[in-house]
Amino acid sequence: MGEDRRSFLKLAGLAALCAAGKSSLSRLEGSAETTSVEAPKGVRRAMVVDLVKCLEKDDCTACTEACRRAHNVPSIPDPKHEVKWIWQERFRDVFPDEEAPFAAEALTARPALVFCNHCDNPPCARVCPTQATWKRPDGIVMMDWHRCIGCRYCMAACPYGSRSFNWEDPRPHIKALNRDFPTRTKGVVEKCTFCDELIDKGQPPACVAACKEKAMTFGDLNDPGSEVRRLLRSRFAIRRKPGLGTQPEIYYLV
Amino acid sequence: MHDGGKILTGLAAFLALALFPVWRPAIGRTVPRPEPKIVTAEKKCIEPRETMRASHMALLNSWRDTVVRRGERTYLSRDGKNVTMSLSGTCMRCHPNKAEFCDSCHNDLAVAPYCWDCHIEPKEKT
Numbered sequence: 613m614g615e616d617r618r619s620f621l622k623l624a625g626l627a628a629l630c631a632a633g634k635s636s637l638s639r640l641e642g643s644a645e646t647t648s649v650e651a652p653k654g655v656r657r658a659m660v661v662d663l664v665k666c667l668e669k670d671d672c673t674a675c676t677e678a679c680r681r682a683h684n685v686p687s688i689p690d691p692k693h694e695v696k697w698i699w700q701e702r703f704r705d706v707f708p709d710e711e712a713p714f715a716a717e718a719l720t721a722r723p724a725l726v727f728c729n730h731c732d733n734p735p736c737a738r739v740c741p742t743q744a745t746w747k748r749p750d751g752i753v754m755m756d757w758h759r760c761i762g763c764r765y766c767m768a769a770c771p772y773g774s775r776s777f778n779w780e781d782p783r784p785h786i787k788a789l790n791r792d793f794p795t796r797t798k799g800v801v802e803k804c805t806f807c808d809e810l811i812d813k814g815q816p817p818a819c820v821a822a823c824k825e826k827a828m829t830f831g832d833l834n835d836p837g838s839e840v841r842r843l844l845r846s847r848f849a850i851r852r853k854p855g856l857g858t859q860p861e862i863y864y865l866v
Numbered sequence: 867m868h869d870g871g872k873i874l875t876g877l878a879a880f881l882a883l884a885l886f887p888v889w890r891p892a893i894g895r896t897v898p899r900p901e902p903k904i905v906t907a908e909k910k911c912i913e914p915r916e917t918m919r920a921s922h923m924a925l926l927n928s929w930r931d932t933v934v935r936r937g938e939r940t941y942l943s944r945d946g947k948n949v950t951m952s953l954s955g956t957c958m959r960c961h962p963n964k965a966e967f968c969d970s971c972h973n974d975l976a977v978a979p980y981c982w983d984c985h986i987e988p989k990e991k992t
Contacts, residue, residue, distance in 0.1 A: 748937060750937075754937075791954065792954065793986075795984050
C-alpha cells in the first residue's frame with residue numbers, strides 16, 4: 613500500500629512538472645514571435661540621419677529651431693523642466709553600446725542628433741494606460757494630447773529619453789507662437805510626432821525641410837526604391853540601443 | 867400634533883427653498899438669454915444651423931478623434947462639401963469672435979470646455 617502511494621505521488625509530480633514546463637515553453641515561443649520583425653505591409657515611415665553631414669557647420673540648430681517654431685515647443689532654461697523634441701547629445705551617450713575606441717574623432721567627438729525613434733515595438737505605447745500614445749499603421753508613434761493624463765509611464769518606459777513632461781505652463785516660454793498648431797498644457801507629456809500634420813498633407817517633416825546640409829532623409833522603408841532604402845543600401849547605418857528589441861526606425865549613417 | 871402648524875409651515879418653506887431651481891425659470895428669466903453674434907465669411911455653415919446649435923460639441927469631438935487618431939483630415943458634410951477638420955483653421959476662420967460666439971453661451975450655461983487651454987484662439991479685433 614505504501615509502495616503504491618509513493619509511486620502515485622511520483623507520477624503525479626512528474627505529470628505536473630510536464631504540464632508546467634509545456635505551458636512556459638509555449639509562452640517563450642509566443643514572446644519570441646512578437647519581437648520578431650513583421651513582414652512589411654503598407655507604408656513604413658523612417659528617417660535616415662547622416663552623422664557626417666550633420667553638424668558639418670558647428671553649432672547648427674536649424675532643425676531644432678524649425679521644430680520649435682512648427683510645434684510651439686517651449687524654450688525653458690531650467691534643464692529639469694525643459695521640453696525637447698529634437699536635440700543634440702554626446703555621441704557616447706547616444707550610442708552607449710558602440711565600442712569603437714580608436715574610431716575617427718571626427719565622428720565620435722561630435723554630438724549626435726536625437727529625437728523619437730518611432731520604434732516598431734514601442735515600449736511607451738505598451739505601458740500607456742489611456743492609449744494616449746500608440747503606433748499608427750504607417751509606423752509613426754503618435755500622441756493624443758487630449759488623452760494624456762500625465763502619469764509619465766511612457767517616459768519611464770522609453771529607453772531613449774525622447775519624451776518630455778510639461779512641469780509648468782509652456783505658453784510663457786514659447787518665443788514665436790505658431791497659431792496653426794496647439795500648445796500643450798501643464799501635466800502633459802510630449803515628443804516628436806514625425807510632423808504627422810505635414811506628412812498627412814504630403815509635405816516632409818519640418819526638420820528635414822529646414823536642414824541645409826540635407827543630412828536628414830525621410831521616407832518609406834517598405835518601398836525598395838525610396839531614398840531612405842537607397843541610402844541604407846549604400847552606407848553602413850547604426851541604430852540606438854538595438855539590443856533592447858525596440859526596433860528603432862531612425863538610422864544613423866556613419 | 868401640538869406644533870402641526872409650525873412643522874407644516876417649516877416644511878413648506880424648506881421645500882420652496884430646496885426647489886428654487888425648479889420653479890425659478892417658471893416666473894421668467896431676469897438675465898436675458900445670450901444671443902451669440904455670428905460674423906461669417908461663408909454664407910452657410912458646414913451643417914444646418916439647428917444641427918450645429920444642438921450638437922457642435924459632438925461634431926468637434928468626432929473631428930478630434932478622426933484627425934488625431936485616424937489621421938484623416940477631411941470631413942464630408944451632408945450637402946457634399948469637403949471641409950478640413952480644424953478648430954482654429956476652419957471653425958474660427960468664420961467665427962473669429964470667440965468671446966461673443968463661444969463664451970457668451972458657455973458662460974451662461976456654466977460649461978467650461980478646455981479647447982483653448984492648448985488650441986490658440988484667434989486674435990480678436992477690439
